[in-house]
Structure formats: structure tokens, C-alpha cells
Amino acid sequence: MLFTVDPGSSSPLFEQLAASIRGAILSGRVAVNERLPAARDLAVALDINIHTVLRAYQELRDEGFIELRRGRGAVVTDRARDYSALARDIDTIVAEAKRLELTPGAVSAMIREAW
Template sequence: MLFRVDPASAVPLGDQIAACVRGALADGSATAGERLPAARELADSLGVNVHTVLRGYQRLREEGLIELRRGRGAVIVPGAAVPDRARLVGRVRAVVAEARELGLSDEDVLALVRTSLTAS
């Protein structure tokens, strides 16, 4: 699995790391049971802080895509290869990043989403 981050991007580095895993799930290059690189190893290869990698991994855990196990590291869970969900999560994160670039508050973004939900 290839991890790339862009330090100049408005998207936080941890979110970029999580997006790499989501993308790999979406395109089938990552599968259930596969181990992700150790946080320290990935941080060194990307030139970022280990806590940045852990934030990305924690986000994936919250989304139910990986398990974090002491001594085993991060493992993709069965059923995580749901391309539509992974793609949607990636799009939502991109919308949030764009909204932040535009200076919109969280409440403004939520209002836009609510409006879109009631319009459909």
C-alpha cells in the first residue's frame, strides 16, 4: 500500500494518511486481515510525527475500518472493503477541508448538509 502526504495541503496529515488507506480499500489494493505499517515506521518513511500517523489510524478505527491491537498493530477488519462507504467518507472529508479553506464554521457546514438532506 502506498502512502503519500502533501504537507502544503489544507487537509491535516493524519486525515491524508487515513485517506490513503480508504483509497486502497476502495480500489481493492488492501484487503481484510492486512496489516498496516507500524506507526513509527510509517512516520519515519513519510517524515511526520508518529502521533500524526496514530491520529490517522485512530480515525480509521472510529470508522470501523481497522482494529488497533497492542503488539499486533493496525489490521484491516473483515467487511472493511466497502468501496462505496470508503469513497463517501473520502468525499465528506474533502468537503470539510474545502469548507475550512473557505472559512465556513462547523455549524455552516452542518446547515448545508441538512439543507441538502431535506432537499432530496
């Protein structure tokens, strides 16, 4: 599994890591019921603090992408499969927004309004 973070980015590392893992799940590079690396191992591999990894894992747990199981670590949930269709729809929306030359802020505002 290849997850990345950019220490030079203005985005917090835990958000970058959560986005990287989320993307891997949605693209199918990480499968349902697959175990993610142990937080300590991932922290060492990415040269970041273990608490950064744990915070990313907690965010993904709160979103329903993973379960944190004592003794088994972080495991991708069945529910994550349901997000794949939404991800495809979002790709379609982004492509259409780019075609219409809308800004990300405008698209976000439209989504918030619909919500």
C-alpha cells in the same frame, strides 16, 4: 503499500493519511486482514510525526476500517469489505453530479438532507 501526504496542503496531515489509507482499502490495494505498517515505520517513511500516524489510525478505527491490536498493530477489518459497494455508489453519484455540473457543496447538502 504506498500512502502519501502533502505537507503543503491546507488539510491536516492525519486527515490526508487517513484518506490515503481509506482509498487504498476501498480500491482493494490493501486487503481485508492485511496489516498496515507500524506507526513508527510509516512516520519515518513519510517524514511525519508518529502521533500524526496514530491519529490517522485512530480515525480509521473509529470508522470501522481497521482494528488496532496490541502486539499486531493495525489490521484491516472484514467490515471494510462492506464499504466497497458504498464507494462504488459514491463514484456513480459523483459522476452524475459532475455531469449535472453540481458543486461538491450541493451534493453534500443533498446527502445531509437525505440523512
